[in-house]
Amino acid sequence: xxxxxxxxxxxxxxxxxxxxxxxxxxxxxxxxxxxxxxxxxxxxxxxxxxxxxxxxxxxxxxxxxxxxxxxxxxxxxxxxxxxxxxxxxxxxxxxxxxxxxxxxxxxxxxxxxxxxxxxxxxxxxxxxxxxxxxxxxxxxxxxxxxxxxxxxxxxxxxxxxxxxxxxxxxxxxxxxxxxxxxxxxxxxxxxxxxxxxxxxxxxxxxxxxxxxxxxxxxxxxxxxxxxxxxxxxxxxxxxxxxxxxxxxxxxxxxxxxxxxxxxxxxxxxxxxxxxxxxxxxxxxxxxxxxxxxxxxxxxxxxxxxxxxxxxxxxxxxxxxxxxxxxxxxxxxxxxxxxxxxxxxxxxxxxxxxxxxxxxxxxxxxxxxxxxxxxxxxxxxxxxxxxxxxxxxxxxxxxxxxxxxxxxxxxxxxxxxxxxxxxxxxxxxxxxxxxxx
Numbered sequence: 332x333x334x335x336x337x338x339x340x341x342x343x344x345x346x347x348x349x350x351x352x353x354x355x356x357x358x359x360x361x362x363x364x365x366x367x368x369x370x371x372x373x374x375x376x377x378x379x380x381x382x383x384x385x386x387x388x389x390x391x392x393x394x395x396x397x398x399x400x401x402x403x404x405x406x407x408x409x410x411x412x413x414x415x416x417x418x419x420x421x422x423x424x425x426x427x428x429x430x431x432x433x434x435x436x437x438x439x440x441x442x443x444x445x446x447x448x449x450x451x452x453x454x455x456x457x458x459x460x461x462x463x464x465x466x467x468x469x470x471x472x473x474x475x476x477x478x479x480x481x482x483x484x485x486x487x488x489x490x491x492x493x494x495x496x497x498x499x500x501x502x503x504x505x506x507x508x509x510x511x512x513x514x515x516x517x518x519x520x521x522x523x524x525x526x527x528x529x530x531x532x533x534x535x536x537x538x539x540x541x542x543x544x545x546x547x548x549x550x551x552x553x554x555x556x557x558x559x560x561x562x563x564x565x566x567x568x569x570x571x572x573x574x575x576x577x578x579x580x581x582x583x584x585x586x587x588x589x590x591x592x593x594x595x596x597x598x599x600x601x602x603x604x605x606x607x608x609x610x611x612x613x614x615x616x617x618x619x620x621x622x623x624x625x626x627x628x629x630x631x632x633x634x635x636x637x638x639x640x641x642x643x644x645x646x647x648x649x650x651x652x653x654x655x656x657x658x659x660x661x662x663x664x665x666x667x668x669x670x671x672x673x674x675x676x677x678x679x680x681x682x683x684x685x686x687x688x689x690x691x692x693x694x695x696x697x698x699x700x701x702x703x704x705x706x707x708x709x710x711x712x713x714x715x716x717x718x719x720x721x722x723x724x725x726x727x728x729x730x731x732x733x734x735x736x737x738x739x740x741x742x743x744x745x746x747x748x749x750x751x752x753x754x755x756x757x758x759x760x761x762x763x764x765x766x767x
Contacts, residue, residue: 339557361389364583402583537585569608
């Protein structure tokens with residue numbers, strides 16, 4: 332019995348959904364542990380495109396159970412819209428999709444509070460999705476949140492919601508927020524209706540997962556966002572509101588760290604970031620536009636254009652240290668196909684001196700100067716290649732260079748968006764995991 336975690340190493344959008352979909356057939360249960368509908372995974376399978384936010388990517392594999400864990404914050408309307416969309420495409424969701432009764436619920440006042448914070452004069456704009464995820468986590472930490480179990484307690488929920496909504500309205504008025512844009516009575520009625528639609532999916536998933544482990548079931552933990560957006564280890568404060576590293580998978584599911592046997596890190600062959608915050612290897616102008624166009628770099632959830640830049644090896648070494656990876660999966664190798672020379676950041680300099688660790692202060696990281704080495708490009712198409720040995724030599728050299736510098740094997744690469752455009756290296760940890 333072996334359980335697996337898959338998580339991003341950069342600022343999200345690395346293509347985690349693809350590797351999860353690729354290996355899910357070898358597992359019994361796929362678990363989402365943190366984040367909300369501010370995260371998105373895009374998977375192409377069977378000629379269809381699936382854009383998933385709250386539902387784990389494993390839902391696309393027949394016979395697998397998908398679990399939304401206690402660490403996720405759930406907008407019931409967004410969840411049911413996603414469920415309805417999957418049903419419309421013929422994907423089964425009844426009996427194989429479970430939601431934790433301990434997950435916290437996003438309410439209409441959460442996006443209002445978030446938008447006001449982002450727009451406040453003199454404030455530091457983070458560039459969030461404005462879906463209320465951060466304020467929901469704030470309420471969770473302040474012990475005033477409403478969980479799924481509370482939502483389903485229909486006798487007590489209305490009074491509890493009204494009390495909190497009244498408090499939020501007072502806070503909004505004191506802060507000068509135009510406001511509140513929610514109708515309390517209509518919200519209560521709407522959420523009671525959503526509660527009944529949500530009820531068939533709700534379980535004590537912590538008990539379910541631990542029972543499954545005792546029964547010898549294999550679990551696949553699906554990370555959302557990524558290491559550099561982690562609330563503790565990312566580029567604070569330009570990050571998400573949950574722990575997007577390996578530790579968050581345990582607190583967000585109720586499964587012991589001893590039950591994580593392998594960890595797959597996912598990184599693009601270059602780098603992207605959505606929203607505000609420092610990005611040492613960002614490329615602007617024609618080079619950045621070219622990367623964005625070749626990689627179709629627009630957010631799954633928001634459609635926002637992503638900032639693009641070159642691969643950052645100090646950042647990957649930092650992410651590896653935090654997560655202790657078993658293997659690495661590199662996506663979008665094909666985006667580099669047309670380049671003659673490929674810059675790779677191999678180190679940083681800060682105020683003229685070399686540094687070998689990620690600065691804790693965002694303003695310091697914003698001032699680091701990347702040290703680049705240029706590698707030879709392969710100037711050859713890779714999307715139809717399915718055998719690692721058939722990759723252009725320069726592409727194999729690029730992979731070997733990255734692997735040597737971050738000291739973890741690259742067990743596979745992706746050469747396109749479709750399910751079958753992936754190459755697993757024979758003899759790698761990833762090959763063992765994927766049964767290849």
